[in-house]
Amino acid sequence: MTEKMEISAKFDPQFGEQELDLLNRLSNALAVSGDEQEVRAIVYEELKEFEDNMHTDAMGNVLVTRKGSDPERIRVMIAAHMDEVGLMLFKEDGDGLFEFKVIGGVDPRQLVGKPVIIGRDHVPGVIGAKAIHLTTKEEREQVLKVESLRVDVGLGGSKLVNIGDRATFATSLAVLGPSLRGKALDDRLGVFNLIQLLKNAPENIDLLAAFTVQEELGLRGAKVAAYHFNPDIGLAMDSTPANDMPDFDGEPVSSYNTKLDGGPAIYLMDGATIGDHRLVKWLTETADAEGIPWQYRQPGKGGTDAGSIHKTRSGVPSVSVSVPQRYLHSAAGMVRIADELNTLKLMHAALSRLDKTIINPQERN
Amino acid sequence: METTTNKNETFQNLLQTLVETPGPSGSEHLIRQKIEQEVREFADEIYTDALGNLIVRKDSKGEGGKRVMVSAHVDEIGLMVTHIDDNGFARFIMIGGVSPYTCLGGRVLFMNGTQGVIGLERLDKDEKPSLEKMFIDTGATSKEDCKISVGDVCGFERPFLDLGKRLVAKSMDDRVAVAVAIEALKRIEITPNEIFFVFSVQEEVGIRGAITAAYGVDPEVGIAVDVTRTGDTPKSNKMEVALGKGPAIKVRDSSFIADPKVVNWMVREAKEQGMPYQMEVLEAGGTDGAAIQRTRAGVPAGCLSIPCRYIHSPSEMVDREDLEHSVSLLSALLSKGIQL
Numbered sequence: 001m002t003e004k005m006e007i008s009a010k011f012d013p014q015f016g017e018q019e020l021d022l023l024n025r026l027s028n029a030l031a032v033s034g035d036e037q038e039v040r041a042i043v044y045e046e047l048k049e050f051e052d053n054m055h056t057d058a059m060g061n062v063l064v065t066r067k068g069s070d071p072e073r074i075r076v077m078i079a080a081h082m083d084e085v086g087l088m089l090f091k092e093d094g095d096g097l098f099e100f101k102v103i104g105g106v107d108p109r110q111l112v113g114k115p116v117i118i119g120r121d122h123v124p125g126v127i128g129a130k131a132i133h134l135t136t137k138e139e140r141e142q143v144l145k146v147e148s149l150r151v152d153v154g155l156g157g158s159k160l161v162n163i164g165d166r167a168t169f170a171t172s173l174a175v176l177g178p179s180l181r182g183k184a185l186d187d188r189l190g191v192f193n194l195i196q197l198l199k200n201a202p203e204n205i206d207l208l209a210a211f212t213v214q215e216e217l218g219l220r221g222a223k224v225a226a227y228h229f230n231p232d233i234g235l236a237m238d239s240t241p242a243n244d245m246p247d248f249d250g251e252p253v254s255s256y257n258t259k260l261d262g263g264p265a266i267y268l269m270d271g272a273t274i275g276d277h278r279l280v281k282w283l284t285e286t287a288d289a290e291g292i293p294w295q296y297r298q299p300g301k302g303g304t305d306a307g308s309i310h311k312t313r314s315g316v317p318s319v320s321v322s323v324p325q326r327y328l329h330s331a332a333g334m335v336r337i338a339d340e341l342n343t344l345k346l347m348h349a350a351l352s353r354l355d356k357t358i359i360n361p362q363e364r365n
Numbered sequence: 366m367e368t369t370t371n372k373n374e375t376f377q378n379l380l381q382t383l384v385e386t387p388g389p390s391g392s393e394h395l396i397r398q399k400i401e402q403e404v405r406e407f408a409d410e411i412y413t414d415a416l417g418n419l420i421v422r423k424d425s426k427g428e429g430g431k432r433v434m435v436s437a438h439v440d441e442i443g444l445m446v447t448h449i450d451d452n453g454f455a456r457f458i459m460i461g462g463v464s465p466y467t468c469l470g471g472r473v474l475f476m477n478g479t480q481g482v483i484g485l486e487r488l489d490k491d492e493k494p495s496l497e498k499m500f501i502d503t504g505a506t507s508k509e510d511c512k513i514s515v516g517d518v519c520g521f522e523r524p525f526l527d528l529g530k531r532l533v534a535k536s537m538d539d540r541v542a543v544a545v546a547i548e549a550l551k552r553i554e555i556t557p558n559e560i561f562f563v564f565s566v567q568e569e570v571g572i573r574g575a576i577t578a579a580y581g582v583d584p585e586v587g588i589a590v591d592v593t594r595t596g597d598t599p600k601s602n603k604m605e606v607a608l609g610k611g612p613a614i615k616v617r618d619s620s621f622i623a624d625p626k627v628v629n630w631m632v633r634e635a636k637e638q639g640m641p642y643q644m645e646v647l648e649a650g651g652t653d654g655a656a657i658q659r660t661r662a663g664v665p666a667g668c669l670s671i672p673c674r675y676i677h678s679p680s681e682m683v684d685r686e687d688l689e690h691s692v693s694l695l696s697a698l699l700s701k702g703i704q705l
Binding site: 252254255268269274277280296298299300310311312313314315316317359361364365 | 390392394413414418446448450458460497516567570573574576
C-alpha cells in the first residue's frame with residue numbers, strides 16, 4: 001500500500017440539501033428485485049458525465065467504468081444493489097383486493113396495517129387486517145400468514161394495477177436530528193455512496209462500479225457484473241442490521257451484529273463470504289490512520305454481493321463494508337448520518353491508498 | 366517388506382502432520398505451507414490462486430492424455446469469535462457444519478496459538494444445547510486479559526490416535542484425502558496426462574475454492590477426493606459403505622450426480638487392479654466434484670471417497686487399508702490415458 005493520504009484529505013463528504021435530495025429520491029423509489037428501473041433512472045440522471053462509459057447489461061445492472069491515470073493502477077469493482085425487498089401482486093380476489101407474494105426477506109409480522117405503493121405509477125394501497133373490534137383474543141395472539149393477507153387498493157384503483165406488479169412500503173425519507181428514517185436504505189445508501197465515489201474517484205484505481213439488481217433474491221446481478229468486469233479485487237457496499245438494544249436484565253446483548261454510531265461495519269465473515277484478510281486489514285488500518293470510527297460486523301449469517309463477486313472466474317479477493325441500520329427490511333429503517341458519512345469517508349480514503357501490492361500472495365492469510 | 370513398512374510410516378507421519386495443522390475455512394495459510402513443502406519436489410509448477418487454492422501441476426499433456434483436475438480440500442470446520450464479554454469469555458459462530466453435541470467439553474486451538482475450552486450456559490429442563498448458549502474459555506480473567514478478539518478463528522484440538530487397523534483424528538475430513546492425493550502425486554512416474562492437484566480452500570462453507578480453481582484450471586476431467594459417511598456403526602443411517610471395504614466410488618450426493626462415464630472409468634480401474642471398492646450413494650453432503658462439473662461449459666466429474674466414521678466430530682475414523690487402496694486407485698487412474 002502506498003501512502004497517498006493527501007488525496008483523501010481533500011475529500012470531506014457533507015450531507016447537505018443536495019445530498020438529502022438525492023437520497024430522498026433513492027429511498028422513496030420503488031425498485032423491488034427484478035424491476036429496478038426507477039433507481040436505474042436516477043443513477044443515469046446523476047451520472048450523466050459518465051454516459052460514454054456506462055451501460056445496462058442483460059440483467060439490468062448499471063455498469064460504470066471510471067479509469068484512473070496511474071499506469072500501475074489496480075482494477076477495483078464496487079457493487080451496491082439497487083433492488084429492495086417487497087411484494088408482488090399474485091392474484092386478484094375482486095373488490096380491489098389482491099393476494100401477494102413476498103420478494104426477498106420480509107418478516108410477515110411487519111406487513112399488517114402498512115400503507116403500500118404499487119407499480120411504476122405508485123398506486124396507493126394498504127395491507128389490511130380484520131379490525132380489533134371483531135377479533136378474538138386467540139386471533140390477536142396469532143401471526144397473520146402472508147397467504148391470508150391482501151393488498152387493498154380500493155375498488156377503483158384495481159384497474160390501475162396488474163398481477164405481477166411489485167409493491168413496497170409507502171414510506172418517505174425523514175431526517176430525525178442526527179438520524180435518517182426511511183425504507184430501502186438497504187441498499188440505497190450504498191447506491192448513494194457509489195455515486196459519490198464515482199464523482200470523486202482517485203487516480204490510482206480503475207473504479208468499476210456495479211449498481212446491481214436482484215441482490216435480495218440471491219446476489220444474482222453481481223454474479224454477471226463481476227464476470228463482465230473481471231476485477232483485481234471486489235467490494236460490496238451494503239447495509240447491515242444494528243441490534244444494539246439496551247442491556248436486558250443486567251446482561252449486555254452479545255449478538256448486536258453492529259451498533260449505531262459505531263462507524264462503518266467491516267465484514268470478517270457472513271453466510272456468503274469470508275472477507276479476504278488483506279482487504280480487512282487494509283480497511284481497518286486506513287480507518288485507524290484517518291481517525292475514522294469503525295466496527296467489525298459480528299461474524300454471522302446473511303450475505304452481500306461480495307458472495308457472488310469472490311467466486312467469479314478464477315476468484316476475486318473481496319470484502320464488504322456496510323452502514324449499520326436498525327429495523328432492516330421493514331417499512332422504516334434508521335441510520336445515523338454520521339455512520340453514513342464515515343462509511344463514504346473510509347471508502348474514499350482506503351481507495352486512495354490502494355495499489356496492486358494489496359493482492360500480494362505473500363501477505364495472504 | 367521393509368520398504369512397505371517405511372512407506373506406511375512416512376504416510377502416517379504425513380497424515381498426522383496434516384491433521385494437526387489448524388486450518389479452518391478462510392484461514393488455510395499454515396496448512397497450505399505444509400502441503401507446499403511436501404509436494405514441491407514432485408511438481409512441475411506450483412501457484413496459489415486469488416482465493417488461496419494451492420494448485421500443483423504434474424507433467425504436460427501428451428499423446429492420449431487429458432487435462433485432469435484432482436481436488437482435495439485443505440480447510441476444516443472450526444469456530445470464529447463474535448464477541449468477548451467483560452469477563453473474557455468468547456462467543457462464537459461455526460465455520461462449516463459444527464454440531465453443538467461435539468462441542469461439549471471440546472478443546473480448541475486458535476491460529477495465534479491460544480488454546481481454550483468450550484463451556485455451556487445453564488440450560489432449561491429439556492433444552493437442547495446450541496452454539497448460541499456456548500462460549501470459549503481461554504483462561505482469561507477479563508476482557509483485557511483475553512488473548513483473542515472478534516474475528517479470531519480456531520479449530521478443534523484432539524490428539525492423533527493409531528488404533529492398529531484404524532486411525533482416528535480431527536480433520537480427517539479432508540486431510541486424509543490431501544494425504545492420499547500427495548501420495549498419489551509422489552507415486553506417479555509416467556503419465557500422458559496433465560494433472561492439476563488442487564488443494565482447495567473453503568469447501569466446508571460451500572465448495573467455494575473449487576469453483577474458482579476449476580475455472581482457472583479448465584480441466585477435461587475432474588476427480589474430487591473426499592471422505593464419505595458409513596453405515597457400519599450401531600443403529601447408524603442406512604448406507605452401503607463400510608470401513609475396510611475399499612475406496613468408495615461416488616454415484617451421487619446432494620451436491621451432484623457423478624458423471625456415469627467417470628464412475629465406470631473408476632470401477633474398471635479398480636477391477637483391473639483387483640482391489641476392493643464399494644459404490645457410494647450419499648443422501649446428504651457435497652464435494653468439490655459439484656464445482657468442477659459445473660464450471661465453464663461443463664466437465665465430466667466424479668469423486669473418490671474415503672469411508673470415514675464420525676465425520677465432523679473431533680474423532681473421525683478411517684481404515685488404514687482403505688487409504689492404501691485409495692492411493693493405488695488414484696495413482697493408477699492418473700497414470701494412464703483416460704478413455705471415458
